[in-house]
Amino acid sequence: MQKDIIIAPSILASDFSQLGAEIAAIDTAGCDHIHLDVMDGVFVPNLTFGPPIIKAVRSASRKFFDAHLMVSNPDRLLADYAAAGCDGITVHMEACDHLDRTLSHIRELGCKAGVALNPHTPIDGLRHVLDRLDLILVMTVNPGFGGQSFIEAMLPKITAVKDLVGSRDISIQVDGGITADNAEAVAKAGANNLVAGSAIFKGGLNAYAKNIAEIRAAASVV
Ligand code: DX5
Ligand code: ZN
Numbered sequence: 496m497q498k499d500i501i502i503a504p505s506i507l508a509s510d511f512s513q514l515g516a517e518i519a520a521i522d523t524a525g526c527d528h529i530h531l532d533v534m535d536g537v538f539v540p541n542l543t544f545g546p547p548i549i550k551a552v553r554s555a556s557r558k559f560f561d562a563h564l565m566v567s568n569p570d571r572l573l574a575d576y577a578a579a580g581c582d583g584i585t586v587h588m589e590a591c592d593h594l595d596r597t598l599s600h601i602r603e604l605g606c607k608a609g610v611a612l613n614p615h616t617p618i619d620g621l622r623h624v625l626d627r628l629d630l631i632l633v634m635t636v637n638p639g640f641g642g643q644s645f646i647e648a649m650l651p652k653i654t655a656v657k658d659l660v661g662s663r664d665i666s667i668q669v670d671g672g673i674t675a676d677n678a679e680a681v682a683k684a685g686a687n688n689l690v691a692g693s694a695i696f697k698g699g700l701n702a703y704a705k706n707i708a709e710i711r712a713a714a715s716v717v
Pocket of ligand 2: 530531
């Protein structure tokens with residue numbers, strides 16, 4: 496089944512002093528989802544924001560809020576992310592001792608459930624939770640920072656995930672170093688949901704629509 500291409504700007508690359516206005520701007524510029532990078536300073540070295548900030552900017556857009564939790568023990572705050580207005584919550588496989596339970600919990604909260612895999616993490620663990628999943632995030636950089644280079648070795652991994660997913664209604668997301676130059680390659684490999692930070696928030700407010708359109712056009716060649 497050919498899935499629609501989803502472009503999800505990562506607000507990590509936005510101007511945090513104007514976060515609400517930045518989210519409204521990428522909404523108007525034609526993005527599909529809003530990607531929220533939550534970092535706890537433990538699972539990854541960097542620290543960003545959590546439920547109170549997400550709640551504060553929720554009214555800036557009606558689009559899908561896609562929370563990517565780069566945190567240890569995500570279970571503790573899942574209800575808070577849902578209450579803050581997240582539509583999807585993605586947890587890292589490496590951070591979950593009881594992934595099956597965590598994914599069920601996310602769905603019970605009324606959110607789409609996602610699992611992210613660091614570049615070195617094998618995909619085998621996904622096999623037994625496929626019926627609990629709405630999204631698989633293949634990290635194409637090591638998480639923690641924006642502006643890193645895309646890891647080419649992730650292309651066959653994306654295809655392996657696509658083969659595993661088969662005809663199931665599961666989105667395949669890529670995140671890290673995505674640009675208009677590699678969007679076609681990741682889409683050809685099997686990704687339908689493209690997160691991009693630096694490549695979308697470059698050039699100032701007036702460039703956002705063009706930046707989104709270029710990535711979408713490249714990914715839609717497939
Ligand atoms: C990395 C984050 C990404 C990142 C993407 O830890 O999960 O969402 O912000 O930024 P770029 O597109 O600049 O690599
Ligand atoms: Zn992310």
